[in-house]
Amino acid sequence: MKSLEELAKIRERMLSKIALREGENDIRIVVGMATCGIAAGARPVLNTLVEEVALQGVADRATVSQTGCIGICQFEPVVEVFENGKEKVTYVKMTPEMAKRVVAEHIKGGKPVVEYTIGNAKI
């Protein structure tokens, strides 16, 4: 049974990590969560990204956030990756499985998954 004590333990654990993290969050993963994104399946994509960032141990470098309509509704779910000093990478027609791979290869491994990007995806 989950209890608030357990949440308090998570807090203890996070406190030390967060102090170290200041200023080092250089990757932003942004998911389009307007009506178009939600209808196309953005919710499981977002939740998978949040989970995988924690499970694959990259929470110290990457944050996941939400935005409104990006303007390319026909390509939703859309995920954008912003990294300091690098060009923005736009992933289109994302699924939870694709999101896992993006965290593993791009966020953790440093190599964008080219075949999922807007210029290369089979749409």
Added chain:
Amino acid sequence: MKELSLNILDITQNSLAANAKNVEIVIDENEKTLRVTIKDDGRGMDEETLKRVSDPFYTTRTTRKVGLGIPFFKLAAEQTGGSLTIQSTTESADPINHGTLICALFYKDSIDFTPVGDIVSTLCTLIQSLGNVNLVYIHTFPGGSISLDTSVLKKTLGEIPLSEPEVIMWINEYLNEQYDNNV
């Protein structure tokens, strides 16, 4: 939308966009009906705006000329024989008690009733983007109820934000466990 919980996610984001400090999502279910109420203390809408929000060709977004959030939710309710009502008070009309209340009524025995779906995912998604906003969630159904108040979680977490992936994963398991124990 394939699930009502997706509509709820979409509509509640309007509350966040309206600068609400407190948002309440209530699902009230009995044998026959399901009522979804979304209440916020955001800036509210004037009468002119209220008249237009159910019109697909009205939107506040700047990237497109259509806005389908409320029309979709209204359709989902009306196709079961139910209804959607919106009440709103603007900040200028009442600087203290302003905000918006959306209430959607669904008849569960209708063949066109959309299932609620994965409401826990919707809540986790919302909580991930809350910032300083408080969210209260209450779901009552025959034989039980589920509730969550982010202000209680915040007290336990202190300076750790709710949006931390580990925290979101805990909330996800916590809510799913509550649902499992209630069914």
